[in-house]
Amino acid sequence: MKQDIILAGVGGQGILSIATVIGSAALEQGLYLKQAEVHGMSQRGGDVQSHLRLSSDPIHSDLIPHGCADLIVSLEPMEALRYVPWLAPEGWIVTNTAPFVNIPNYPDPEAVKAELNRFPHCVALDVDAMAQEIHSPRSANMILLGAMAAMLQILDPDKLRDGIRRIFGRKGEEIVTANIKAFDAGFASAKRR
Amino acid sequence: MAEKQLLLGDEAVALGALHAGLSGVYAYPGTPSTEITEFIQGHPLAKEGNVHRLWSSNEKTAMEGALGMSYAGKRALVCMKHVGMNVCMDPFMGSAMTGANGGLVVAACDDPSMHSSQNEQDSRFLGAFAMIPVFEPSSQQEAYEMTRAAFDYSEKRGIPVMMRLTTRMAHSRAVVTENPEYRAQNEMHTPAHPRQWVTLPVNARVRNRQLIKDYAAFEEDAVSSPFNALTDGPDHSLGIIACGIAYNYLMENFPDGCPYPVLKVSQYPFPRALARQLAGMTDTLLVLEEGQPLVEERLRGVFPTATRILGRIDETVNRDGELNPDAVRKALGLPARAEYPASQVVAPRPPALCQGCGHRDFYTALNHVMQHYPGGKVFSDIGCYTLGYMAPLNAVDTCVEMGASFTMAQGAAYSGLWPAVGVIGDSTFTHSGMTGLLDAVNAKADVTLCISDNLTTGMTGGQDSAGTGRIEAICAGLGVEPAHIRTIIPLPKNYEEMEKVIREEIEYHGVSVIVSRRECIQTAKRHAKKQ
Numbered sequence: 001m002k003q004d005i006i007l008a009g010v011g012g013q014g015i016l017s018i019a020t021v022i023g024s025a026a027l028e029q030g031l032y033l034k035q036a037e038v039h040g041m042s043q044r045g046g047d048v049q050s051h052l053r054l055s056s057d058p059i060h061s062d063l064i065p066h067g068c069a070d071l072i073v074s075l076e077p078m079e080a081l082r083y084v085p086w087l088a089p090e091g092w093i094v095t096n097t098a099p100f101v102n103i104p105n106y107p108d109p110e111a112v113k114a115e116l117n118r119f120p121h122c123v124a125l126d127v128d129a130m131a132q133e134i135h136s137p138r139s140a141n142m143i144l145l146g147a148m149a150a151m152l153q154i155l156d157p158d159k160l161r162d163g164i165r166r167i168f169g170r171k172g173e174e175i176v177t178a179n180i181k182a183f184d185a186g187f188a189s190a191k192r193r
Numbered sequence: 194m195a196e197k198q199l200l201l202g203d204e205a206v207a208l209g210a211l212h213a214g215l216s217g218v219y220a221y222p223g224t225p226s227t228e229i230t231e232f233i234q235g236h237p238l239a240k241e242g243n244v245h246r247l248w249s250s251n252e253k254t255a256m257e258g259a260l261g262m263s264y265a266g267k268r269a270l271v272c273m274k275h276v277g278m279n280v281c282m283d284p285f286m287g288s289a290m291t292g293a294n295g296g297l298v299v300a301a302c303d304d305p306s307m308h309s310s311q312n313e314q315d316s317r318f319l320g321a322f323a324m325i326p327v328f329e330p331s332s333q334q335e336a337y338e339m340t341r342a343a344f345d346y347s348e349k350r351g352i353p354v355m356m357r358l359t360t361r362m363a364h365s366r367a368v369v370t371e372n373p374e375y376r377a378q379n380e381m382h383t384p385a386h387p388r389q390w391v392t393l394p395v396n397a398r399v400r401n402r403q404l405i406k407d408y409a410a411f412e413e414d415a416v417s418s419p420f421n422a423l424t425d426g427p428d429h430s431l432g433i434i435a436c437g438i439a440y441n442y443l444m445e446n447f448p449d450g451c452p453y454p455v456l457k458v459s460q461y462p463f464p465r466a467l468a469r470q471l472a473g474m475t476d477t478l479l480v481l482e483e484g485q486p487l488v489e490e491r492l493r494g495v496f497p498t499a500t501r502i503l504g505r506i507d508e509t510v511n512r513d514g515e516l517n518p519d520a521v522r523k524a525l526g527l528p529a530r531a532e533y534p535a536s537q538v539v540a541p542r543p544p545a546l547c548q549g550c551g552h553r554d555f556y557t558a559l560n561h562v563m564q565h566y567p568g569g570k571v572f573s574d575i576g577c578y579t580l581g582y583m584a585p586l587n588a589v590d591t592c593v594e595m596g597a598s599f600t601m602a603q604g605a606a607y608s609g610l611w612p613a614v615g616v617i618g619d620s621t622f623t624h625s626g627m628t629g630l631l632d633a634v635n636a637k638a639d640v641t642l643c644i645s646d647n648l649t650t651g652m653t654g655g656q657d658s659a660g661t662g663r664i665e666a667i668c669a670g671l672g673v674e675p676a677h678i679r680t681i682i683p684l685p686k687n688y689e690e691m692e693k694v695i696r697e698e699i700e701y702h703g704v705s706v707i708v709s710r711r712e713c714i715q716t717a718k719r720h721a722k723k724q
């Protein structure tokens with residue numbers, strides 16, 4: 001089995017933390033993994049993306065071919081749309097709906113929403129608002145991880161929870177609990193759909 | 194049991210070096226190479242073994258430090274981005290003439306598609322130019338094993354070895370299984386052939402003839418290298434040469450195995466004997482290589498050959514930019530996969546200076562002043578502050594390479610351009626700006642040189658900057674009049690004062706240095722968290 005994921009967002013939003021948790025869980029589960037990241041200049045408020053590939057068999061390319069991603073997971077709605085040429089015809093988009101506006105020509109948010117709705121498999125959640133609701137404003141990325149976990153057949157959700165414990169463990173129990181809670185909130189809301 | 198870790202290609206090189214008995218890493222930060230040094234800096238083996246791991250002022254001092262360590266018989270690693278190779282070309286070329294005593298590996302990380310760079314230069318050409326072997330891993334596991342092998346090979350053949358990585362190898366993570374047999378560091382020992390370390394013509398001529406002979410032996414080694422392999426396939430209508438990471442993109446397109454014969458190349462000099470064997474199987478060769486067409490150019494003669502050669506030069510493969518599985522798929526003539534068209538709603542989101550960044554406030558004040566000097570130009574440099582070029586600041590007229598701000602401003606000033614303003618960051622200043630400032634002082638140039646000091650090497654993620662705390666002292670030491678070394682704090686509330694200082698120094702017809710100093714907000718956040 002193989003699953004290809006594009007993680008998207010704006011530099012500084014925290015897509016690499018999502019990737020780190022998935023990586024830790026995949027290693028624990030004995031899966032093969034390749035994850036191409038963007039460092040350097042683009043991280044300064046520009047669009048950032050990571051190609052994340054998980055498989056039970058060896059993986060060749062570090063980059064996902066067009067039309068092959070099972071999932072696009074984005075912390076920003078327009079950034080989700082940037083990568084649709086990579087999406088497989090039956091693939092899923094899991095995205096935050098809260099726009100991150102740091103450019104003068106950001107499109108009309110309604111047009112972004114309408115465009116996302118054209119895709120047959122799209123889970124759109126306002127993870128920023130959900131993070132506020134659970135009083136954990138910095139855990140929006142873990143809510144999104146929870147939501148994508150519902151679509152991620154290759155990884156056991158409990159392994160992802162263990163991954164969160166390993167990655168955030170050194171920051172203390174309080175942070176671990178907040179991130180697990182965020183993960184569960186995202187997981188539950190995606191399951192309801 | 195051997196330990197498995199998720200490592201970036203950069204980190205795999207770093208771990209391979211540590212396990213090969215590394216005594217020192219010498220580097221200046223540069224994307225995509227920075228994480229090699231950072232991994233070593235954070236690794237317990239480096240602490241235990243007292244491995245040298247401080248950042249160097251620039252790539253030239255790094256290469257020279259490593260060469261000195263090699264002279265003393267210990268294993269040294271030099272790391273840099275591709276354009277860093279230009280800065281260290283002098284000692285790099287020299288190191289081929291001296292040869293290596295302790296293992297010496299030069300990790301050059303290329304950036305095709307220019308994700309974070311000003312050009313696409315391919316470091317493999319420099320390996321051939323210097324006549325040293327080049328290793329180019331195709332996977333993170335290979336990067337780990339190859340780095341260990343490169344140190345052994347460097348000592349066996351008495352020659353520096355280049356490890357060539359590209360962005361997608363440097364910055365992609367995969368599972369790496371380590372070899373638990375770590376090698377101890379070498380004992381200090383000086384070279385067995387001391388003459389070749391003094392490159393006076395009388396010695397260098399002898400050494401050059403030896404190097405030419407050795408280079409032929411390196412090619413024989415590449416022919417029998419386990420990192421290079423010729424594999425036959427049932428369909429001989431095409432033969433493929435796949436170098437480094439291009440091999441992965443090829444195999445991605447053939448999940449059940451490639452039907453064509455394939456020559457995988459990961460060790461250079463290019464093994465011509467293997468290419469001849471491959472050409473014997475087919476009359477058409479496709480060359481897949483990341484970067485510039487090094488192999489393809491060597492295969493394509495001036496005169497017609499029996500073998501048809503396809504690659505970047507005839508645009509079977511994209512002529513510039515990096516490879517990817519889709520580009521290779523197209524080159525192979527395979528049908529494109531079904532895909533959604535690109536969304537028309539999406540707007541570009543270029544990188545920008547962070548909100549609250551001191552460079553922003555400095556440029557805002559500078560722009561206000563420059564409005565009154567329509568003939569003025571701003572010669573900038575390499576760093577976060579190059580982003581001052583972007584709208585709405587539009588504050589920068591040039592950016593070429595490390596250090597070109599202060600020196601180009603002088604050339605333009607001498608030509609009558611006024612005011613000629615230079616803008617450089619603190620780390621770039623100590624990398625390559627200090628000598629240019631000395632030139633300006635000696636020439637009594639009419640320039641206003643600004644150092645936008647954020648107390649760190651910002652663009653690459655906040656590494657230590659070599660001159661922190663001593664910038665004004667360095668300028669005074671180089672001979673800038675103390676009255677014309679001015680310091681400002683770039684904050685909106687200080688605009689009036691900043692503009693006054695900038696105006697005064699523009700109106701002074703000599704060398705002025707304005708130090709605009711406020712800590713990078715990214716490192717400031719990190720420091721605040723630690724406290």
